[in-house]
Amino acid sequence: MAKEKKLVEAITSMEEDFAQWYTDVVKKAELVEYSGVRGCMIIRPDGYAIWENIQKELDARFKASGVQNVYMPMFIPESLLNKEKEHVEGFAPEVAWVTHGGMEELQERLCVRPTSETLFCDFYHNIVHSYRDLPKVYNQWCSVVRWEKTTRPFLRSMEFLWQEGHTAHATQEEATERTIQMLNIYAQFCEEVLAIPMIRGRKTDKEKFAGAEETYTIEALMHDGKALQSGTSHNFGDGFARAFDIQYTDKENTLQYVHQTSWGMSTRIIGAIIMVHGDNSGLVLPPRIAPVQIAVIPIQQQKEGVLEKAAEVKEKLGAFRVKVDDSDKSPGWKFSEQEMRGIPIRIELGPKDIAANQCVIVRRDTSEKIVVSLEEVDAKAGEILDAMQIDMLERARKHLEAHTYETADPEEFKRIAAEKPGFIKAMWCGDRACEDKLKEEAGVTSRCMPFAQEKLSDTCICCGRPAKAMVYWGKAY
Amino acid sequence: MAKEKKLVEAITSMEEDFAQWYTDVVKKAELVEYSGVRGCMIIRPDGYAIWENIQKELDARFKASGVQNVYMPMFIPESLLNKEKEHVEGFAPEVAWVTHGGMEELQERLCVRPTSETLFCDFYHNIVHSYRDLPKVYNQWCSVVRWEKTTRPFLRSMEFLWQEGHTAHATQEEATERTIQMLNIYAQFCEEVLAIPMIRGRKTDKEKFAGAEETYTIEALMHDGKALQSGTSHNFGDGFARAFDIQYTDKENTLQYVHQTSWGMSTRIIGAIIMVHGDNSGLVLPPRIAPVQIAVIPIQQQKEGVLEKAAEVKEKLGAFRVKVDDSDKSPGWKFSEQEMRGIPIRIELGPKDIAANQCVIVRRDTSEKIVVSLEEVDAKAGEILDAMQIDMLERARKHLEAHTYETADPEEFKRIAAEKPGFIKAMWCGDRACEDKLKEEAGVTSRCMPFAQEKLSDTCICCGRPAKAMVYWGKAY
Numbered sequence A, B: 001m002a003k004e005k006k007l008v009e010a011i012t013s014m015e016e017d018f019a020q021w022y023t024d025v026v027k028k029a030e031l032v033e034y035s036g037v038r039g040c041m042i043i044r045p046d047g048y049a050i051w052e053n054i055q056k057e058l059d060a061r062f063k064a065s066g067v068q069n070v071y072m073p074m075f076i077p078e079s080l081l082n083k084e085k086e087h088v089e090g091f092a093p094e095v096a097w098v099t100h101g102g103m104e105e106l107q108e109r110l111c112v113r114p115t116s117e118t119l120f121c122d123f124y125h126n127i128v129h130s131y132r133d134l135p136k137v138y139n140q141w142c143s144v145v146r147w148e149k150t151t152r153p154f155l156r157s158m159e160f161l162w163q164e165g166h167t168a169h170a171t172q173e174e175a176t177e178r179t180i181q182m183l184n185i186y187a188q189f190c191e192e193v194l195a196i197p198m199i200r201g202r203k204t205d206k207e208k209f210a211g212a213e214e215t216y217t218i219e220a221l222m223h224d225g226k227a228l229q230s231g232t233s234h235n236f237g238d239g240f241a242r243a244f245d246i247q248y249t250d251k252e253n254t255l256q257y258v259h260q261t262s263w264g265m266s267t268r269i270i271g272a273i274i275m276v277h278g279d280n281s282g283l284v285l286p287p288r289i290a291p292v293q294i295a296v297i298p299i300q301q302q303k304e305g306v307l308e309k310a311a312e313v314k315e316k317l318g319a320f321r322v323k324v325d326d327s328d329k330s331p332g333w334k335f336s337e338q339e340m341r342g343i344p345i346r347i348e349l350g351p352k353d354i355a356a357n358q359c360v361i362v363r364r365d366t367s368e369k370i371v372v373s374l375e376e377v378d379a380k381a382g383e384i385l386d387a388m389q390i391d392m393l394e395r396a397r398k399h400l401e402a403h404t405y406e407t408a409d410p411e412e413f414k415r416i417a418a419e420k421p422g423f424i425k426a427m428w429c430g431d432r433a434c435e436d437k438l439k440e441e442a443g444v445t446s447r448c449m450p451f452a453q454e455k456l457s458d459t460c461i462c463c464g465r466p467a468k469a470m471v472y473w474g475k476a477y
Helices: A002-009 A018-028 A045-064 A085-094 A117-127 A172-192 A239-244 A268-277 A306-316 A331-340 A351-355 A374-402 A410-419 A432-442 B002-009 B018-028 B045-064 B085-094 B117-127 B172-192 B239-244 B268-277 B306-316 B331-340 B351-355 B374-402 B410-419 B432-442
Strands: A032-034 A041-043 A075-077 A096-101 A104-112 A136-145 A159-169 A199-202 A214-221 A227-237 A247-249 A255-257 A259-266 A294-298 A322-324 A345-349 A358-363 A369-373 A404-406 A423-428 A445-450 A469-474 B032-034 B041-043 B075-077 B096-101 B104-112 B136-145 B159-169 B199-202 B214-221 B227-237 B247-249 B255-257 B259-266 B294-298 B322-324 B345-349 B358-363 B369-373 B404-406 B423-428 B445-450 B469-474
Touching (some): A018 A032, A018 A268, A041 A045, A045 A136, A045 A159, A104 B096, A117 A239, A117 A259, A159 A172, A172 A214, A172 A227, A172 A259, A214 A268, A214 A445, A214 A469, A227 A239, A227 A268, A268 A374, A294 A306, A306 A322, A306 A345, A306 A351, A306 A374, A331 A345, A345 A351, A345 A374, A369 A374, A374 A404, A410 A432, A432 A445, B045 B136, B045 B159, B045 B268, B117 B136, B117 B259, B172 B199, B172 B259, B214 B268, B214 B469, B227 B268, B294 B306, B306 B322, B306 B345, B306 B351, B306 B374, B331 B345, B345 B374, B351 B358, B369 B374, B410 B423, B432 B445
Parallel strands (some): A294 A322, B294 B345
Antiparallel strands (some): A159 A259, A199 A214, A199 A445, A227 A259, A247 A255, A358 A369, A423 A469, B075 B104, B096 B104, B136 B159, B199 B214, B214 B227, B227 B259, B247 B255, B345 B358, B445 B469
16 A cells, blocks of 8 residues: 555646656656656657657658658768758757767768758759659658757657658649648647647747748647647748759759758657646546557456456457556556556456456546446447547647637736736737747747637737737747 | 660679679669768668568567567767777777767767667666566667768668667576577568578677677578678677666565677668669569559550559559559650569550450569459469569578588688688687688688588588587678
């Protein structure tokens, strides 16, 4: 009993200290372990299995849209990084530099890729010649490095895993279409698979990617009311093509610059899963992404027939990802562990249940207990997992709606920003000075100009001049 | 016609210059592109799709044997790399060093991982405490960097993709069992999926991994008679555990060191596929690993009904990975491309075929043409792919056997080494001096002491002293 208490007590409650709760959960649920390398995390089996499922789902959606995977070098020569002015200014201050190879000093430093626009551009310069070579819709799954000062597992680490798509098109229309298409793939994936509702929109110039003409984003709201940028898609126009001289001959035999996009989603999204769905007992994983969907926990497993029946139940649940916990721990301890790890449902099965040809299914998100006949345990488990997936999205959507405020009054804006964690919808003149001022005075940044625009008033919430767009404002991770 | 010739002429013939043939094929089949980073290659969609299939197949076999995937940092602090003496001596001369992060010089240099034994040991030191925590059977898919002087695509590059498994066990028996188990998984995978027969055996002390007690290897014979080390599995005993202090309390509550293994297979194996199966028309991919298994090539595709019928045939071939080449190139050009890319079979389909309700299937490996009724095109295609997979392994096995020599006569040994590319089986005393001498005088190295030992004579082929083992000798990539 002392041991069982220990596992649960080890988590700080969300209400007491959300940041500490997060750190406790990633550690206790064994998603990550800190490494001896500053700012770099070890992703443990239970964390990595979530990423593998994310990869599998996203990659299938990418491929269905015509994406092909490639692999580019992890090093970028300094001269190549320097080719696009805005891009290098954005990234050079946060890269790791390789200066020695083997026993020799390099003639030119190499940076470890923080992102690979420059490498893809150099590649496209070499392989794109004719309109027949277009479009190029390439993606890579890899790790990148950004020399961050303060780091947190999944949310901000020096090295992280991601995918980065890089495309080249004959026309601007096609590039724009691809930019939006990928943003929608991200948003649909997050909603359908991760049960996380997303605000889709465009970044302001201040917040856009270094070198992009336009950056689109999906923004999620965490349990504590802070926003998390969860995926971005950039439209480069022909800016990089001009810097890297990527030209093709069109059907009329004239030289044209290509139009490009890039888009990425990273292990950061695992942080969103934790902070949107988790509770004071630990992780809560949406069934579609959970590496283990069902934990079968035998009660009085030493009694004859219990473990055999548990194995039989597992067999019957062959359509799901199931684990039987037959370790020599107590059932209570096993329940705590299953809850901490966020396994969507557990099946309790003891001698009395077996005698009655039934078992008890417990939902991780609601703690609801459902007595089910063993005859129909597979059908019922499927129904419960489906219901849980739908309810989790619905609950997250309600939380998002309940924590989204709107105002046209500057004083109220500051009051909400100070007192009510969440998004604030308010009008904006389009001027960067107002963004800077709201950051300073209310502590919020522009998250995006949503596709779903509303006209809340005629004037900017900050300066009172004519408004150009409605913006989602918030405090962000 | 001029264009069609160009594609084929672009490959040097194997007989003329095997090394140039290899370079031509990887380039013309669009597997890789050289990058602006010395010694680093870009893996293009057709090359990466092969790697994805390798990953999928191997990963499933790993998981079935209890392996769990993780992700470790790509950087190793210098002090951590230095902890195991033999290991650091083996790797330090060939690593890339990060000395600056952002604008600052680092207090301690970080190397980009050449392999991750040291990181896994540090991790296991932190998480292994009790016998209950064992075994740990972890693996990661990642890229590693080794500062090589001369590089060749897939075979030897500064950065390459691989998987590295790292395990920790309570007993030496268990570690030994895992070492052999993984070697066998590699060998079976290569034989069953890649159609490449392997010699399984143990490396001599000279050739073993830096820090290992024993290294096991699978060795394949390329078309030119050179050997390629295709996968290795290392038994570390408790050497690393002592250097990194990885101890656990056993059931009797006494402290014990763990016993460890590591094992890896890399993108190098793609080089083996090319050099075992390829011919003067390009790549020949074994059906089980081919990203596209069947190319449907319409003849006179502008004629009514041809493209529709091609689409119908593709539909009927739903169980396979099929591509219809409806580009505006000539059929001859498409045939050349399909051959260059090594697509196992092509289906030729023109108006006359359609009128006769048939098509022509052409095998890539034998050029055999088989007329098949459209009614049974799926069943026949399946049979032909299966036969091709079996025949390719058989052909490679015959080539291996025909190029494996044995001798007990020192002079004959040198003559074979000079004149007949392939493996030479010969007895060895176990002394490194003899290995060095055979390298110097005959240009061969010990590839392995095969599990299937034979006693060819009583004495060492080099020094005439009593022999301890039969060794496969050869020239290697």
